[in-house]
Amino acid sequence: MNILRAILLIVSLYLVSQVYTFYVRYRNAQKTGLRIVWAPLDPFGMPFMTLINILRPIMAYLPDSLSLGSKLMDLEWSWKSDDKYQKELGLNFLVVTPARTVMITGDPVAIAHILQKRKEFPKPKLYEVLDIFGRNVDSVNGEDWARQRKITAPCFNEKVSSLVWDESLRQSRQMVSSWLSAPNGIVSNMTDDTRIVALHVLTSAGLGISHDFSQGARKPTEGHTMSHRDSLMMVLHNFIPVIFAKKMGKMAQFLGPTIRKAGIAAKEFEQYMDEMIAHERESMQKSGDVSKPNLISTLIRTSDQSKDGGPNALKLSDDEIKGNLFIFNFAGHDTTANTLAYAFANMALHPEVQEWVAEELAEVLRDEEQPVYEDVYPRLKRAQAVMYETIRLYGPAPMMPRDILPNTPIQITNPEDSSKEATIVLPEVFSVSLNPHAAQTSSSVFPSPKSFMPGRWIKPGASLNDETLLPAPLGYTPWSHGPRICPGMKFSQVEFTAVLSTVLRTCRIEPSMKANLYGAKGMDTELCKKEVRALIRDSGLHGGTLCMRNPADLCLRIVKR
Numbered sequence: 001m002n003i004l005r006a007i008l009l010i011v012s013l014y015l016v017s018q019v020y021t022f023y024v025r026y027r028n029a030q031k032t033g034l035r036i037v038w039a040p041l042d043p044f045g046m047p048f049m050t051l052i053n054i055l056r057p058i059m060a061y062l063p064d065s066l067s068l069g070s071k072l073m074d075l076e077w078s079w080k081s082d083d084k085y086q087k088e089l090g091l092n093f094l095v096v097t098p099a100r101t102v103m104i105t106g107d108p109v110a111i112a113h114i115l116q117k118r119k120e121f122p123k124p125k126l127y128e129v130l131d132i133f134g135r136n137v138d139s140v141n142g143e144d145w146a147r148q149r150k151i152t153a154p155c156f157n158e159k160v161s162s163l164v165w166d167e168s169l170r171q172s173r174q175m176v177s178s179w180l181s182a183p184n185g186i187v188s189n190m191t192d193d194t195r196i197v198a199l200h201v202l203t204s205a206g207l208g209i210s211h212d213f214s215q216g217a218r219k220p221t222e223g224h225t226m227s228h229r230d231s232l233m234m235v236l237h238n239f240i241p242v243i244f245a246k247k248m249g250k251m252a253q254f255l256g257p258t259i260r261k262a263g264i265a266a267k268e269f270e271q272y273m274d275e276m277i278a279h280e281r282e283s284m285q286k287s288g289d290v291s292k293p294n295l296i297s298t299l300i301r302t303s304d305q306s307k308d309g310g311p312n313a314l315k316l317s318d319d320e321i322k323g324n325l326f327i328f329n330f331a332g333h334d335t336t337a338n339t340l341a342y343a344f345a346n347m348a349l350h351p352e353v354q355e356w357v358a359e360e361l362a363e364v365l366r367d368e369e370q371p372v373y374e375d376v377y378p379r380l381k382r383a384q385a386v387m388y389e390t391i392r393l394y395g396p397a398p399m400m401p402r403d404i405l406p407n408t409p410i411q412i413t414n415p416e417d418s419s420k421e422a423t424i425v426l427p428e429v430f431s432v433s434l435n436p437h438a439a440q441t442s443s444s445v446f447p448s449p450k451s452f453m454p455g456r457w458i459k460p461g462a463s464l465n466d467e468t469l470l471p472a473p474l475g476y477t478p479w480s481h482g483p484r485i486c487p488g489m490k491f492s493q494v495e496f497t498a499v500l501s502t503v504l505r506t507c508r509i510e511p512s513m514k515a516n517l518y519g520a521k522g523m524d525t526e527l528c529k530k531e532v533r534a535l536i537r538d539s540g541l542h543g544g545t546l547c548m549r550n551p552a553d554l555c556l557r558i559v560k561r
């Protein structure tokens with residue numbers, strides 16, 4: 001009985017302390033003058049992260065008065081609601097929870113300011129989950145980040161862009177021939193194909209390993225039970241089970257087949273990375289360091305050369321090299337693959353955009369079978385505009401979390417007069433959640449923000465060759481901004497442009513539907529468009545990246561030009 005009383009007392013004291021902390025936080029939040037909503041769970045804590053998939057359908061049925069704060073912290077919700085809540089609650093507002101207060105900002109001024117000042121607004125601890133194969137440029141902060149970024153930046157040079165271009169052309173040509181041989185030209189689950197292309201471009205430009213598009217599963221090499229391609233694919237698509245498996249070590253085999261398989265894939269993938277690093281070092285020594293332009297070679301060379309430069313030189317440990325190789329694959333795979341899938345689905349809805357891009361392709365590429373990167377890429381402005389517009393609407397990272405050092409001033413748009421700026425200082429340790437998607441779908445940044453209009457990125461000229469790509473306005477940050485801007489931005493742009501150009505040069509994309517796949521004829525185009533639109537809209541987050549929830553249902557008809 002006494003034990004029960006003691007437990008009750010502890011629980012009551014805990015609850016009272018939580019309510020008191022919440023009250024103090026709320027009072028402090030009021031001092032900022034920003035609008036406030038509340039949420040019962042810490043959005044950056046494990047319970048919220050783990051339970052979000054279960055909580056989401058429940059929250060959908062709850063009135064906003066009970067669940068608004070929690071909805072606002074959900075990345076998927078932020079994508080679905082565009083800039084709705086920023087309009088209702090202000091460009092900047094606060095969500096108070098018992099564990100922390102979070103400022104949510106869809107304010108172009110605040111987003112640019114925060115991303116510009118990496119030291120005052122570091123990435124939260126949450127990013128450490130990305131360290132499964134070693135600390136890397138994406139997960140660290142401070143001096144550690146400056147060192148890692150300096151060593152990894154040379155990986156993304158123009159020689160790599162040229163490799164990316166050539167491999168993307170090769171992959172997409174093979175993808176198009178497989179599409180054209182599909183029954184009735186109808187391709188379902190295009191996302192699978194764009195994922196294969198993205199993976200193969202990464203392994204080629206990243207690791208110097210070339211696969212054919214429809215090669216399928218390859219045999220494991222000696223000493224392995226899984227091929228490199230399969231282990232990488234499995235690690236990328238099962239990130240959460242891989243984290244569990246890595247954390248549990250040998251115990252992982254007892255935690256069910258998904259975690260067991262994820263553990264095997266992670267082990268195999270790490271072993272492949274070890275072998276590649278050893279092989280790369282050996283061939284550098286043999287060939288007297290004749291530089292190969294791929295990412296792994298540049299990474300090892302830059303790091304190893306620095307190691308010889310004395311005790312203060314910049315270095316990466318072998319674990320950090322592995323961590324960075326993994327992060328290039330992780331950050332560069334689904335992001336680019338899903339952007340391509342969204343672009344193709346939108347092309348099917350907008351035949352006029354396809355013809356607009358095809359006009360440029362005819363002018364720039366002419367009959368050239370193997371267009372050279374340096375000659376044509378800068379001239380393919382309309383194709384690049386399609387990417388800008390696609391990630392404006394379907395950016396892979398709809399929200400980005402940051403911590404705030406105490407007493408840091410933040411520049412924001414003045415709530416009283418939007419033509420001016422103001423500064424706020426938050427009175428206690430806050431976190432901030434950047435909502436670039438809200439800014440990118442706001443009518444104050446982009447006219448007709450919900451419409452897919454790649455033409456908005458092009459300044460017309462006297463002729464097609466005189467057209468120019470317009471600079472991105474403040475508030476456009478799908479690749480982030482400031483010192484931590486995505487280092488793979490150009491990599492993804494070159495890949496996207498090469499793939500889109502190959503497809504639209506050869507084919508037209510039409511909307512279709514599942515019934516067509518099973519032989520039904522004469523489906524109304526508007527009905528097909530409606531289905532494609534609904535599938536695009538039914539998107540959610542998978543592994544932290546925005547993607548269609550049912551990509552297998554997306555059916556598009558590919559017609560040869």
Ligand code: HEM
Binds near residue numbers: 327328336395400486
């Ligand atoms: C459509 C394609 C892509 C988009 C939209 C994109 C977007 C982003 C965004 C928003 C961030 C910042 C995330 C944050 O701060 O929380 C980021 C960081 C990063 N991205 Fe990308 N990315 C793309 C492709 C790539 C590719 C192809 C690679 C590499 C091959 C890559 C490598 C990285 C790395 C290493 C970081 C961390 C940089 C740092 O923190 O210093 N990304 N990316």
